[in-house]
Amino acid sequence: MNEGTKGLSVFETRKAIIEMLREEGVNPYPDRFERTHTLEEARSLPEGTPGVRVCGRLISLRKMGKLAFGHLQDISGKVQISVSVDSCGAEGFERFKKRIDIGDFLGVAGSMFRTRTGEITVAVNDYQLLGKSLRSLPEKWHGLQDVELCQRKRYLDLIxxxxxxxxxxxxxxxxxxxxxxxxxxxxxxxxxxxxxxxxxxxxxxxxxxxxxxxxxxxxxxxxxxxxxxxxxxxxxxxxxxxxxxxxxxxxxxxxxxxxxxxxxxxxxxxxxxxxxxxxxxxxxxxxxxxxxxxxxxxxxxxxxxxxxRIVTFQDLIREHSGIDILEHPTKESLLKACNKSGIVLEDIDADRAAWATLVDSIYKKTCRPRLIxxxxxxxxxxxxxxxxxxxxxxxxxxxxxxxxxxxxxxxxxxxxxxxxxxxxxxxxxxxxxxxxxxxxxxxxxxxxxxxxxxxxxxxxxxxxxxxxxxxxxxxxxxxxxxxxxxxxxxxxxxxxxx
RNA sequence: GGGUGGGUAGCUCAGCUGGCAGAGCAUGGGACUUUUAAUCCCAGGGCCGCGGGUUCGACCCCCGCCCCACUCACCA
Incomplete structure (x- = not known):
């Protein structure tokens, strides 16, 4: 399709496409698009509605000889689009197949129809590239699974x-x-x-x-x-x-x-x-x-x-550990009670910790995890x-x-x-x-x-x-x-x- | 900081007892007018996290390091 790009990486291939677009007088990064509906709004339009102008990221594409289907996505949802020789002309369809990739931002104009399988779809009679993508999106079925990547590249996770x-x-x-x-x-x-x-x-x-x-x-x-x-x-x-x-x-x-x-x-x-x-x-x-x-x-x-449930520290600790903290007003006494009840407070510096710190740590150890x-x-x-x-x-x-x-x-x-x-x-x-x-x-x-x-x-x-x-x-x-x-x-x- | 698990193609994942690095998606070429994980044929793509070691030979075994997740400890 794109002669001379064989063996190149996705990145290099797409850069080559951008050069071709510029030579053809097409700006790969235009400054605006007049939108009539969000994608979710478009989905609820009645069949036959003309003059629909929607835009979003192209997230899937199924190309055939003279017809292609794909889905646009925005924050409101998704809508299917169809581009064909009949609706866009032979030249428009060929250019779509050669120059538009999954991941690109795309604006389309057309009318709503329902496919044989019943999905409401925009029959595109004009389209405009709104932002060329240079990298391929993650795997379409599993998406981004790597937690680290999801956090580092949250935009991909969101897409x-x-x-x-x-x-x-x-x-x-x-x-x-x-x-x-x-x-x-x-x-x-x-x-x-x-x-x-x-x-x-x-x-x-x-x-x-x-x-x-x-x-x-x-x-x-x-x-x-x-x-x-x-x-x-x-x-x-x-x-x-x-x-x-x-x-x-x-x-x-x-x-x-x-x-x-x-x-x-x-x-x-x-x-x-x-x-x-x-x-x-x-x-x-x-x-x-x-x-x-x-x-x-x-x-x-x-x-x-x-x-x-409203409960006091004292009652809650007594309930979960058997210790009445008010009966042990000094940390020595409280520590002794912990030992007797088998409560292990690791990493507590018994010399430096105050009474209140001990209480807090008994609570965190024995009570808090059980408060669902x-x-x-x-x-x-x-x-x-x-x-x-x-x-x-x-x-x-x-x-x-x-x-x-x-x-x-x-x-x-x-x-x-x-x-x-x-x-x-x-x-x-x-x-x-x-x-x-x-x-x-x-x-x-x-x-x-x-x-x-x-x-x-x-x-x-x-x-x-x-x-x-x-x-x-x-x-x-x-x-x-x-x-x-x-x-x-x-x-x-x-x-x-x- | 301690313990456990993980890191292999852009993404999702296989990889046998240590013996040529694999698949699907994505990408490039071809076919295709109702697909929706489209399908069919062909092709390209790898610092196997990094650095040492053992070995004739290491993605695989050993040591060290880096990053991530979970977990324990401190903090909300």
């Missing part, structure tokens, strides 16, 4: 996999519905710094970089919390942010270093108000984004509409929550809740600590942990403390891992499956190219 397209469209829809629910409830969307001279709001190690002009090291935020609370001080009494956060720590199916966290803060609410709101938020978003308030995970049906249905966990030790308000009646615990689904924390929320003097004392405590070598302990943020000293109303805040939430609703076990371009080590070829 080849309907399931992948649906997954990322779901993510967009979830974010849209969350935003719309918050807007409906008068929350104001804001953007706070990603590059910070102080980091806080969570216990995690940050990424550090350098600001050349100011000649200071700066951190990528690990959470937006203290900035959002400064805004409450400033009078924005309901704020939220979809915050890209960065934590320089290990990766796992549930952890990625560059992730998205939704945080919102509402003045005049306590954590109970927040829990009621959160339930409404999640049920509404689920219903609107997925059409149901259930999802399925590892063969289990997760029913969000059922009443969520949505569970509201309350009664966290105050020491685990340096920015949370202590309970008025039980000052050793925090007014805080977490929502755990499928063994994963989805939501973390509390009544915020708004007392600047108490906050200073707690951050000083954290600073002592830092000095003792705990890299994840929070920094003492004078600027934040000063903001608090101007006065804060009652506040309740909320944080949710968007990637985890989406993965849950998409039935994915690895959050990388719902991140378009997860960070990976660069390939050799791309490092050499520099």
């Amino acid at each position: 080849m996999s309907e399931e992948t397209r649906r997954r990322f469209l779901l993510r967009s829809r979830i974010v849209r519905e969350i935003r719309s629910f918050l807007e409906l409830h008068r929350f104001i969307e804001v953007e706070t710094p990603v590059l910070c001279s102080q980091y806080g709001g969570a216990n995690a190690r940050p990424f550090i970089t350098h600001h050349n002009t100011l000649d200071i090291d700066v951190y990528l935020r690990i959470a937006p919390e203290t900035y959002l609370k400064r805004l409450i001080v400033g009078g924005f009494d309901r704020v939220y942010e979809f915050a890209r956060c960065f934590r320089n720590e290990g990766s796992s199916p549930a952890h990625i270093q560059d992730f998205t966290m939704l945080e919102f803060y509402a003045a005049y609410w306590n954590y109970r108000d927040n829990l009621n709101f959160t339930r409404e938020l999640l049920l509404t978003v689920l219903e609107k984004a997925t059409g149901t308030t259930q999802c399925s995970f590892q063969g289990e049906t997760i029913r969000f509409e059922n009443p969520w 249905q949505p569970t509201v966990l309350i009664g966290h030790p105050r020491a685990l929550s340096p920015l949370a308000r202590a309970n008025d009646n039980h000052p050793e615990i925090a007014d805080r809740f977490q929502i755990v689904v499928c063994g994963t924390e989805i939501v973390n929320a509390y009544s915020e600590l708004v007392d600047p003097i108490d906050q200073r004392a707690r951050l000083e405590e954290q600073a002592r942990h830092r000095a003792a070598g705990d890299e994840e302990a929070m920094m003492l943020d004078e600027d934040y403390l000063e903001a608090m000293e101007y006065g804060m109303p009652p506040i309740s805040g909320f944080g949710m891992g968007i990637d985890r939430f989406v993965a849950l609703l998409a039935g994915e076990e690895n959050i990388r499956s719902v991140v378009l371009f997860p960070l990976m080590r660069p390939e050799e070829s791309s490092t050499n190219a520099v």
Whole structure:
């Protein structure tokens, strides 16, 4: 067909075709195409509809002597096209066969008809190349199977996999519905710094970089919390942010270093108000984004509409390990109880770990993996929550809740600590942990403390891992499956190219 | 970081006891006016992840390294 291209690679062959096109006066990369319908819209047009102009990527092609069928694909769907000697003329058909390849972007004009096998199809009487492809697409039947390739070349995964397209469209829809629910409830969307001279709001190690002009090291935020609370001080009494956060720590199916966290803060609410709101938020978003308030995970049906079990740390740990943490108020006593119950806490530095750290690790070890249905966990030790308000009646615990689904924390929320003097004392405590070598302990943020000293109303805040939430609703076990371009080590070829 | 599995053509995958590197899709040539994993005939395409070693001979065995997935540990 294309004389003189025998033995060349696909890439070289296609480049040769581009040269031929240019010689023929055809621009292989034109600047626009007038489209009348998306492909999904075209599919529902009645037979005989004339003047249909659609476009997309040609993803399959079946050529015969005087007739060819293929499918165009766009984000809405696919539609079959037919190009023939009858509809495009002998010359037009020959040029189609010689110059158009699978993978090309193509615009066609024609009318709708139904084939013998009943498929609605565009009978093309004119076509235009809209973007020449130089590489062959992955195998049409299996698509991209290599997980590494799917992540490195997500665009190919998206071209080849309907399931992948649906997954990322779901993510967009979830974010849209969350935003719309918050807007409906008068929350104001804001953007706070990603590059910070102080980091806080969570216990995690940050990424550090350098600001050349100011000649200071700066951190990528690990959470937006203290900035959002400064805004409450400033009078924005309901704020939220979809915050890209960065934590320089290990990766796992549930952890990625560059992730998205939704945080919102509402003045005049306590954590109970927040829990009621959160339930409404999640049920509404689920219903609107997925059409149901259930999802399925590892063969289990997760029913969000059922009443969520509310359980304290103390009761939950007692239930799963037999240990009553309040009967063991010192770490020595608690460690002894663990040994007696046969709970092995490897990698816990028994000398350095505080009582609260032990509690947390007993919970993660014995309880969290078994919390499959949505569970509201309350009664966290105050020491685990340096920015949370202590309970008025039980000052050793925090007014805080977490929502755990499928063994994963989805939501973390509390009544915020708004007392600047108490906050200073707690951050000083954290600073002592830092000095003792705990890299994840929070920094003492004078600027934040000063903001608090101007006065804060009652506040309740909320944080949710968007990637985890989406993965849950998409039935994915690895959050990388719902991140378009997860960070990976660069390939050799791309490092050499520099 | 530890453990397990994987890396072979652009893609999806075979590859026997260590004995010439294979198929399908894709690509090039030919036939074909209702195909849809089109079909039929022919052809081209390989740093078997990288580097050592053992061997007459290594995709295969041994050692080291790189990348990916899962898993354990820390973190959401």
